[in-house]
Amino acid sequence: MTNTLLSTHNLKKVYGKRDTVFEALKGIDIEIGAGESVAIIGKSGSGKSTLMHLLALLDKPTEGEIRLNGKNTSKLKKRKLNRLRNKEFGFVFQSFFMNANDSVLNNVILPLKIAGIGRRERKRRAMEALKIVELDDKFKNKAKDLSGGQKQRVCIARAIVNNPKVIFADEPTGNLDSATGDKIEKLLFDLNREKNITLIVVTHDEELAAKCKRQIRIADGTVVSDVKTKKGAKK
Amino acid sequence: MKVLDVIRDANSNLWRNKIRSFLTILAIFIGSFTIIMNSAINAGVNDFMDKQIANMGGDGYLEMMPTEAYESAMSLIGSTGPQEYTEDKDNTNASSYIKDEQVEQAKQIDGIKVFNVLPNSSADYVTSSRTDKRYRINLNLVVEGINFDMSNGVSPNTDENGAFEIAINEDLARALGYEDVSEIVNETVQIAVPSNLKCYTAIKRSECQTIVDVKVTGTQAPGILSMGGSRASLSLWKHINKLNYEGMPAETNRSYQATADVEPDKIEDVKKALEEIGLKAMSVDDEVGMFRTFFDAILIVFNIFGGIALVAASIGIINTLFMSVQERTREIGLDKALGMSNGKVFLSFSAEAIMLGFWGSVIGVAISIIIGTAVSGVAHETFLKDFPTFQLAIFEPLTMLAIVAMIMFIAFLAGTLPARKASKKNPIDALRYE
Known part of the structure; x- marks a missing residue:
């Protein structure tokens, strides 16, 4: 691994105080290289979501540090963190998180709008992203009128519209039937391969995890195994 | 995020829950309508008064009559209490004329340029x-x-x-x-x-x-x-x-009335000096002032009503936005996850409050102008027939703008509470929220 994108050192996260203290992460040390596809696997309550939130800079660790491109992120100001998330990360969630009453186009545009990009430019880029997920003909439709698979494709378009370095996918196929899920998976791995976008998938689905080149297993807030496989999502 | 986008989004967010927004705007409208109407009528009355003063001309114009005549006139209409009879005083109204020595004394008063006794x-x-x-x-x-x-x-x-x-x-x-x-x-x-x-x-x-x-x-x-x-x-x-x-x-x-042309900045001193020699002087402002005081008192009462309506409307805004924040918890979480700053989240909800204030007050202005013009038309056919120069309601663009701005500001203040709540939401909690 020549090019480390994200790394953690003794990462700890504690929730609650005194009697109700709960140690969600008990010291995680991992390195993720640019262009990798990584599955973070674990049962619910294992701490995998907490790890993803920390990696995605959505939350601050109680202890330890996260380095992005070698830079310690704990010293960054809130503004800078917001900018980083907006420019470098894309998010795909299990339950989509779309503005149901808004159009497909407006949903995809959201990160660009937050970034303050002009109307014409953001429309152009959103249409490009929609073309990649093959939904450019539905840009005017309301998000709520789409099927589950289409919704998740819109979310992927939204995740890639700002040309991110990393996509965080939290159970991306959890709400989809297997055929639709396969399509979404293929889309994500294609993006990983063709655009060299680092893919970090949080899942408890072994099948999906197996398609990643690397599987990090989490249990009780610690890494129990970290395996790199050759086959990954080649096929 | 650009401010223009924030405003545009705030406006379109208002129409997501049409009935709720409409009712809040209606509440703001009632308050703003009252205040706008008051200010328009106030402007109309003042304009009329000013015209009357302008008609009467100079600021230095005084009309006067003997104090006894004035007081007995006032006591007749009940403004002052009964007056005691004394032998040394002229007790008949007819003898309350302006005496030669009063004229001589008046002409000595500093500030009086011309003093005219009006023959009957x-x-x-x-x-x-x-x-x-x-x-x-x-x-x-x-x-x-x-x-x-x-x-x-x-x-x-x-x-x-x-x-x-x-x-x-x-x-x-x-x-x-x-x-x-x-x-x-x-x-x-x-x-x-x-x-x-x-x-x-x-x-x-x-x-x-x-x-x-x-x-x-x-x-x-x-x-x-x-x-x-x-x-x-x-x-x-x-x-x-x-x-x-x-x-x-x-x-x-003999004369019962006199007029004087006085240096305007000395008018109060002159009035006092005239009072000492037994002449009650009234400037144009005094005469019009009585009407003004009357109208001002009425308008204050109505403005209080308008103010109360706006306070109630502000509570409506707070309520509406709190509901909106609650409903859009996940959306706020998503916005923040995608890099929107707390400040922008605050701004977007504040903008929504301001838009509520904007629409409420703009509709208030529009309806006020329509109703004001209509009522003014009817009034001139009926009870204001004798006062053609009296415009019942005057809608001065600057005043209207100021009222709209004021109501938008009040709406903003009301919106700060829910907007603060929205901006403080943690993106992770917000995304987990079902």
């Missing part, structure tokens, strides 16, 4: 060639340097030896057969002037009357101060006085 003049009736009917006429003297509310033509001359002229009251002009009142300008009317001494012994009133031909120089719009009177030129006034007191001893020809 009264005419019986006026008639014209267009009618057989005769109408009673209430004459006032024209005052130099003062513009009356002339609706047609010009003021009569103030030359002591000038032509006999009057500016006639509009209603009187109509009664005299000039349906189009502008036609009476430059016409000649006949005024009957009695000679008081002859009238004591005359069998028929007409035997003691002299008919004077008078040229009409203009028509006078009715107003608070003219009160249906007509203005006579100085020469006519003096001529009438001469006819009234023909053959009577000089001491009967």
Whole structure:
């Protein structure tokens, strides 16, 4: 691994105080290289979501540090963190998180709008992203009128519209039937391969995890195994 | 995120829950409507007052009468309490005339430029060639340097030896057969002037009357101060006085009224000095001021109502936005996850509050203008018929803008509470929220 994108050192996260203290992460040390596809696997309550939130800079660790491109992120100001998330990360969630009453186009545009990009430019880029997920003909439709698979494709378009370095996918196929899920998976791995976008998938689905080149297993807030496989999502 | 996008989104977010937004806007509208109407009527009344003052002319104009006469007039209308009878005081109204020594003293007062004692003049009736009917006429003297509310033509001359002229009251002009009142300008009317001494012994009133031909120089719009009177030129006034007191001893020809032209910045001092020598002086402001005080009191009450309505509307805004924050918890979480700053989240909810205030107040302005114009039209057909220069409601663009801005600011203040709540939401908790 020549090019480390994200790394953690003794990462700890504690929730609650005194009697109700709960140690969600008990010291995680991992390195993720640019262009990798990584599955973070674990049962619910294992701490995998907490790890993803920390990696995605959505939350601050109680202890330890996260380095992005070698830079310690704990010293960054809130503004800078917001900018980083907006420019470098894309998010795909299990339950989509779309503005149901808004159009497909407006949903995809959201990160660009937050970034303050002009109307014409953001429309152009959103249409490009929609073309990649093959939904450019539905840009005017309301998000709520789409099927589950289409919704998740819109979310992927939204995740890639700002040309991110990393996509965080939290159970991306959890709400989809297997055929639709396969399509979404293929889309994500294609993006990983063709655009060299680092893919970090949080899942408890072994099948999906197996398609990643690397599987990090989490249990009780610690890494129990970290395996790199050759086959990954080649096929 | 660009501010323009924030505003645009805030506006479209309002229409997500149409009924809720509409009701909140309605509440703001009620408050703003009350305040806008008040301010428009206030502007209308003040404009009318100002016109009346402008009609009366200079800031330095004083009208005065003996203090005793003023007080007994006031006691008659109940403004002051009963007055005790004393031997050393003139107790009859008729003897409350302006005395020679008062005139001498008044002329010494610093600040008085011109002091005029008005001779008493009264005419019986006026008639014209267009009618057989005769109408009673209430004459006032024209005052130099003062513009009356002339609706047609010009003021009569103030030359002591000038032509006999009057500016006639509009209603009187109509009664005299000039349906189009502008036609009476430059016409000649006949005024009957009695000679008081002859009238004591005359069998028929007409035997003691002299008919004077008078040229009409203009028509006078009715107003608070003219009160249906007509203005006579100085020469006519003096001529009438001469006819009234023909053959009577000089001491009967006494005056009850005087006017003064005063340096405007000394007017209060002059009034005090006149009071000391027994003359009650009223400036134009004093006369109009009584009406102003009355209207101001009413408007304060209505503005309080408007204010209460706005407070209630503000609570509506807070409630609406709290519900909105609650409903959009996940959306806020997503926005924040995608890099929106707390400040922008705060701004977007504040913008929504401001938009509520904007629409409420703009609709308030629009409806106020429509209703104000309509009511004004009806009023001029009915109860304000005699006051054509009185615009019931005046909508000054700057005032309207200021009110809209004020209500938007109030809405913003109301919105800060929910906006703060939204901005403090943790993106992870917000995304987990079901």
